[in-house]
Amino acid sequence: MDFDYSSDQQMLRDSAQRYLQQQYSYLQREKILRDGGFSRTAWQDFAGFGWLGAALPEDAGGFGGGPVEAGILMEAFGRHVVLEPFLSTVIVGGLLLQQGLHGTRRSELLERMIGGELQLALAALENDVGQDFARIETQAKATAKGWTLRGRKAVVANGGIADKFFVSARTPEGLSLFLVDRTAPGVKVRSYRSNDGQTAAELTLDGIDVAREDLVGPAGGAADLLTLAADHASAAICAEVVGASAYLVETTCEYLKTREQYGAPLAKFQVLQHKLADMYVQVELARSMAHVAAAALAKPAPERMREVSAARVQAIKCARLAGREAVQMHGGMGMSEELDVSAHFKRLTLTTLQFGDEAFHLARMAALSE
């Protein structure tokens, strides 16, 4: 048994921490937030460091890493509440390109993605607020040259800047997935921001044509592929939650040591010490389970799904507690957007809904544990 990182993995972690500490302070992040929620410069830096391919196998043009490398980066991104869409483009997008496409189309798009030249977004869910990918109305009809898609996806994370969308649609074979270009005729994108400051969009497809080579995975085979992608996303979110929550423990400790009320630092109040201890307990449990989730991704589907869900249940508990208590212990300062605590709180709160909420993961575990 060994929970340590290899020396290469330690180097990756150190370089991510160093870069973000120097180039991604809260002030710098606020500027990115004002400028649209995405920094092309930062993204190019990520590409330059090899981060965008760090978690992809060599046969996909990556650098031979996997979920552990993804977790190392996501933890660092969580600590700094990085706005850039590593989760959408690299974790989910990268997996779907790698597993769903073939030949030169696959290698060409992966190369662009790893080089920082391609932004991706998953447009899978529709009006039903659950996580069941099959409950959609978007239709794809076969044509002589490929497919025609018609439908609407209201909430697409990273939709503001994505060059291509993975769009799920019903086909006679079942649920299928298509790669749709933002600039294709008939595609309407209305951009907005999600509550964590990242970009999002509503996507309307008005009878758009999709070429045969842009079918992702087999026709009718999207459900399993989407579940796999969601599990990769979930494992990454677990690591992100650890990074953000661990930071909140540290920064709240520091704040309580310096903030004086009633003639003493707040840190002297035992009730606050215990709250911090509770947060710490949740972070440590979440950290263990983030490792479990990363390791589970290589396992057969039922085991993978059960373990990833267990990790997410823990991450959700941790995210909720750490976010709320950090705000509470900072008092009014915790509510102010001037302080980074509010940004961590918002992002952590949103993670509790992304790629399955607590109810979804508990129900999935229950079904798999019977």
Added chain:
Amino acid sequence: MDLNFSPEHQAFRAEVKSFLTQALPDDIRQRTLRGEKLSKDDHIRWQRILAAKGWLGHCWKKEYGGTGWGPIERFIWDEELHLAGAPRRNIPAIDLLGPLIIEYGTEEQKQRFLPPILRSEHWWCQGFSEPQAGSDLAALKMRAVRDGDHYVVNGTKLWTSYAQESNWIFCLVRTSQEQKKQAGISYLLIPMDQPGVTVSPIITVGGVHAVNQVTIEDVRVPVENRLGPEGEAWSMTQFLLSYERIVGAGLGASTRYLAEARAFARRTVRDGVPLARTPRLREKLAALEADLMALKYTAYRVLADEVAGKAEASVVSVVKLRGAQLQQAITELMFEEGGQLSWPDVLTLPEGEPAVPVDDEYHAQQAFDRRKLTIYGGSAEIQKNIIARRILRI
């Protein structure tokens, strides 16, 4: 023992309900219920309707233009206002400063300050908290130094709600440096539209602009703008804060939020089934309803005790604490069950056809914003301290 309101009070509630149904403008009600920000003109429009009815000064004596209502009528009024979806009024002026002036003001001050509040000409904010004086309010540092028949005021107030809409501020200031920090504090009434008073916005989580920093630099305030005796503001404030706490029960608010949560559960489909028909959500809603009922009857007990003149500070803290937690729990339920509906930042949604249903646009912003309920007006920790120290005497 009788757990019901008297027939007279039930009739009063019916009268209030029917007035609110008929008098509250529909556009204001709709936007308040959705969680949209209202303009100051909207607030003034509503206050003028209340003033015309004679119900704006709901906690003031009749001789000063108030209703002369007792604690039970005031409680019913507060509950029904929230239930109806009425917007906030100028609470610092109506609920706090008004009663203070009526209790402690000179006759001249009553004539000068009370009527402009009822005419919505003076809009007040409350200058209590400071950068180093939050829960420990008595640590405040804003100084007022006597110079002839003026005070010269310097200092900073923080978390000042709606200072951006206000033209007057009532401040707790230090008029002398005493050993005991609760001594030497006085109330000054200060016009804001003058040089030396600066309001800087503080944007809080969810992009909300409700609170501000107010700096006051070398502002000369005439001595006749001091409310109450010099150095006596602390005991005057205790009278106020206990009042703020019972309003903090937010019964009307919680009742309304729970009704909203039920409506949300009926209209929202999850995995092909309306949320309202999933056993899990039904149980959660039932649990919240049980919590609400427990809060309600505890608040009623406090109220009955208050009427009987035996209100205990500790039980008021129970109500304030649970009221805040319950409002948060209901709001967070809607956020969590909303799934991707909670994703968009409502302030950035595109114009035109709504991307998500309009009734669901504000779940996230409200879930974020209502974290403040366990922080302001005496935090959850402070309420527990009060229960432990003043009631349990440990």
